[in-house]
Amino acid sequence: MRLEGKKIILGITGSIAAYKAAMLLRLLVKEGAEVQVVITAAGKEFITPVTLSALSGKPVISGFFGANDGIWNSHVDLGLWADLMLVAPATASTLAKMANGIADNMLVTTYMSAKCPVFIAPAMDLDMFAHPSTLKNLDVLKSFGNVIIEPAVGELASGLTGKGRMEEPERILEIVVDYFSLKGSLKGKTFLVTAGPTFEKIDPVRFIGNYSSGKMGYAIAEQLAGQGANVVLVSGPVSISAVNSRIKVVKVESADEMFAESMAHFPNSDGAVMCAAVADFTPVMVENYKTKRGKSNWALELKPTRDIAQALGNIKTENQILAGFALETSDELENAVQKMVKKNLDFIVLNSLNDKGACFQVDTNKITIIGKDNNQQFFELKSKKEVAVDIVEKIKSLIL
Numbered sequence: 257m258r259l260e261g262k263k264i265i266l267g268i269t270g271s272i273a274a275y276k277a278a279m280l281l282r283l284l285v286k287e288g289a290e291v292q293v294v295i296t297a298a299g300k301e302f303i304t305p306v307t308l309s310a311l312s313g314k315p316v317i318s319g320f321f322g323a324n325d326g327i328w329n330s331h332v333d334l335g336l337w338a339d340l341m342l343v344a345p346a347t348a349s350t351l352a353k354m355a356n357g358i359a360d361n362m363l364v365t366t367y368m369s370a371k372c373p374v375f376i377a378p379a380m381d382l383d384m385f386a387h388p389s390t391l392k393n394l395d396v397l398k399s400f401g402n403v404i405i406e407p408a409v410g411e412l413a414s415g416l417t418g419k420g421r422m423e424e425p426e427r428i429l430e431i432v433v434d435y436f437s438l439k440g441s442l443k444g445k446t447f448l449v450t451a452g453p454t455f456e457k458i459d460p461v462r463f464i465g466n467y468s469s470g471k472m473g474y475a476i477a478e479q480l481a482g483q484g485a486n487v488v489l490v491s492g493p494v495s496i497s498a499v500n501s502r503i504k505v506v507k508v509e510s511a512d513e514m515f516a517e518s519m520a521h522f523p524n525s526d527g528a529v530m531c532a533a534v535a536d537f538t539p540v541m542v543e544n545y546k547t548k549r550g551k552s553n554w555a556l557e558l559k560p561t562r563d564i565a566q567a568l569g570n571i572k573t574e575n576q577i578l579a580g581f582a583l584e585t586s587d588e589l590e591n592a593v594q595k596m597v598k599k600n601l602d603f604i605v606l607n608s609l610n611d612k613g614a615c616f617q618v619d620t621n622k623i624t625i626i627g628k629d630n631n632q633q634f635f636e637l638k639s640k641k642e643v644a645v646d647i648v649e650k651i652k653s654l655i656l
């Protein structure tokens with residue numbers, strides 16, 4: 257039994273694929289999972305709660321109130337209880353509600369209270385799946401860290417053939433089992449990750465910053481935490497947030513603050529990934545008042561910041577892994593290798609501004625991982641989440 261002791265919320269919505277949810281429920285229970293079904297009103301039109309309750313051995317939850325007056329179904333308790341929430345099938349309407357926080361039913365309120373990872377298996381007609389609103393909602397849900405189990409291409413209830421069929425229950429079961437077996441492989445390890453830009457203050461309203469969005473560093477932090485590690489994420493100012501509860505976000509603004517936090521946390525870490533785009537220079541003087549218009553020219557005097565990666569490289573012990581990034585525009589490989597050696601890194605991740613779809617702001621990246629032994633692994637352009645998987649695999653190969 258591969259899911260012994262795991263607590264799963266199975267959310268079922270109003271799609272013809274709801275009949276497959278019964279099979280999925282049976283498979284989850286057979287593997288030892290404790291499953292609580294939460295179904296929408298429309299879901300009940302497709303499959304009866306009696307079937308689901310018989311299969312799960314628990315009353316099915318649908319509304320905010322229980323069968324007897326005066327009993328309130330606590331979505332908060334339920335959201336905290338679960339190790340995983342799986343919404344299968346997820347209709348276009350439920351996806352939209354989840355993406356936009358429209359918490360008008362028990363399923364969406366439970367989703368919004370859940371602290372655990374959420375897996376979503378959409379099911380709908382091909383045109384609905386291909387509609388920009390659905391695609392946008394799926395992107396939003398992905399940005400929350402939810403895992404989308406892509407629908408398959410095949411025959412649909414409408415008689416049409418296309419993408420929109422809910423993935424088969426057996427396959428969904430394997431994805432869930434995979435998640436739990438992977439989950440523990442970095443259990444007990446702690447990592448430090450730096451992410452995002454730094455802002456170097458010029459005066460009370462101005463700063464020197466850069467285009468880093470933090471997406472790559474956050475994806476690495478999520479991937480490490482998703483595999484059981486505790487992560488201290490020292491983050492510059494970004495507009496994204498961390499999802500996994502094993503990630504402790506330490507917010508900083510300047511290179512100096514990032515230096516101090518990184519130095520404080522590194523000694524307790526098994527490794528660190530330096531993903532932040534740290535300012536190399538900072539103003540010598542911060543003006544106390546907003547500098548007014550009227551000057552003809554304004555020369556700012558800058559001084560170098562401290563190199564955090566270098567400082568960690570200097571104090572690194574034999575049991576610690578240190579990885580850095582190199583963002584290059586020319587002589588990429590040569591420069592990256594030089595940086596790795598100089599900063600005493602175990603490996604360096606090279607990305608080039610010359611590659612379309614790589615580096616700043618975008619959701620994709622194209623990397624080369626260069627190891628201390630000069631071994632070079634070239635990767636295709638992928639989503640930053642997938643790139644994070646490759647980087648974490650490299651870390652695991654060195655640490656486990």
Ligand code: C5P
Binds near residue numbers: 450511532561583
């Ligand atoms: O030397 P360069 O800035 O290109 O090196 C990039 C690597 O060093 C990245 O991993 C970056 O996070 C790290 N770095 C740092 N502190 C700095 C500058 C860069 O940790 N002040």
